[in-house]
Amino acid sequence: MNFKNILLIDDxxxxxxxxxxxxxxxxxxxxxxxxSEAASALKKLKSREILPDIIFLDLNMPxxxxxxxxxxxxxxxxxxxxxxIIFTTSSHxxxxxxxxxxxxxxFITKPNxxxxxxxxxxxx
Numbered sequence: 001m002n003f004k005n006i007l008l009i010d011d012x013x014x015x016x017x018x019x020x021x022x023x024x025x026x027x028x029x030x031x032x033x034x035x036s037e038a039a040s041a042l043k044k045l046k047s048r049e050i051l052p053d054i055i056f057l058d059l060n061m062p063x064x065x066x067x068x069x070x071x072x073x074x075x076x077x078x079x080x081x082x083x084x085i086i087f088t089t090s091s092h093x094x095x096x097x098x099x100x101x102x103x104x105x106x107f108i109t110k111p112n113x114x115x116x117x118x119x120x121x122x123x124x
Contacts, residue, residue: 003027003124007052008034009041009069010087011061015110019056019087022117037061038069045079054124056087056108059095067102074103085124 006027008019016034023032033050035041038061044050055073059066066086074080083105086096091109099107111117 003053004030005050005052006030006032006054006056007041007050008032008056008087009036009038009061009066010034010056010058011036012058015058018114018117022114022121026118026121038064038066042069042072045073045082046076052082054105055082055084057084057104059086059088059090059099067099070099070102070104 006023008016008023010016010019013036016036020032020034023030033052035044038057041050042064045052057066057069066088070084070086073082073084080103084103086099086104086107087110088095088108089110096107108120111120
């Protein structure tokens with residue numbers, strides 16, 4: 001794992017808890033934080049309040065969607081190099097293609113089981 005700071009942007013508190021628990025098990029020395037609103041996360045990133053090495057991003061969120069967030073972060077020269085991994089319930093092929101074209105590093109469909117999540121996250 002080359003990352004020291006991970007940001008999860010997801011409006012589902014239960015999904016946040018599951019992700020953070022799995023991340024803690026896999027990467028004990030990594031700092032993981034979760035933010036529920038993409039607009040708030042973008043503001044904190046632009047102000048340098050947070051500086052993650054990688055971002056896991058849900059797509060379906062109120063106020064600012066994951067696609068909108070991805071579009072905005074890739075416009076910012078100081079943020080566009082942060083890898084953004086889409087982490088969503090969707091497995092829709094056109095959505096994968098759109099997010100890849102917007103600059104997503106990878107696309108992960110949220111698994112139903114905790115152990116499966118750990119296996120998916122381990123290579124990162």
